[in-house]
Amino acid sequence: MIRRNQRSHNPEDTRPNPRHIAIIMDGNGRWAKRRHLPRVAGHKAGVNALRDIVEHALARGIGILTVYAFSSENWRRPEEEVRFLMDLFITALQEQVQDLHENGVAVGFIGDRLAFSKKLQKAIADAETLTQANKAMRLMVAANYGGRWDIATACRTLAAAVAAGKLEVTDLDETRIGRTLSLGELPEPDLFIRTGGEQRISNYLLWQIAYTELYFTDVLWPDFSAPDLDLAIDWYKERQRRFGRTPEQLADIDSA
Ligand code: FPP
DSSP: OHHHHHHHHOTTOOSOOOSEEEEEOOOHHHHHHHTTOOHHHHHHHHHHHHHHHHHHHHHTTOSEEEEEEEEGGGGGSOHHHHHHHHHHHHHHHHHHHHHHHHTTEEEEEESOGGGSOHHHHHHHHHHHHHHTTOOSEEEEEEEEEOHHHHHHHHHHHHHHHHHTTSSOGGGOOHHHHHHHSTTTTSOOOSEEEEOSSOOOOTTSSTTTTTTOEEEEOOSOGGGOOHHHHHHHHHHHHHOOOOTTOOHHHHHHHHHO
């Protein structure tokens, strides 16, 4: 495992890391099915995978990790699975938050948390309060989140500010809209990873991934481990991000 990491940890590798990685943790159900286990066992294994990935991202100096824990559409799953997931979030938060805190990780949540039980809302608020000043890494958990919800919520906030006379219609530019979305001032993801073989965005961070490099892997989320993250980061480092420019323009900028 360590061996596969060595290339990425090579001190001569000066290519910049992604500052922000966004992940869709897909494949828990299939992982469990392959083992003849109930789907929920896959979610439990998924929490362990997440813990390892957070630890490794921290070691790799990744500044922000945003993970999709529960989409606005996931309420459509069987009631029993939804209930299990809610309990799992509470337990995972209670069990992991101290460790995250001691490692300097600031935890934040994006999404409509008002739909969650009071107990889960409290676990979320407690985790955010405890860890808010931490600087080593930011772990953003998207829960009851949808990209369209995010944009619609920002539109409502901005429309209300215009109606109240606090903003002009002409103030509503891309920067202002971006800042009003739930990730606020955080830099947009540089690298998006989806595990589990599907090649879809599934209503995740729609606005924020406009220029993000998209990486898809067949590895099921519970099996996604440190070397898999290293592979994704190495892949990212090979990409040439042009932001609409031509390769020749980039070469000119590089040599200037
Ligand atoms: C998708 O796999 C996974 C989820 C809907 C849940 C992901 C949640 C975790 C890994 C736990 C995270 C915990 C915290 C505290 C942030 P799937 O069920 O859609 O898998 P399938 O596509 O194989 O059916």
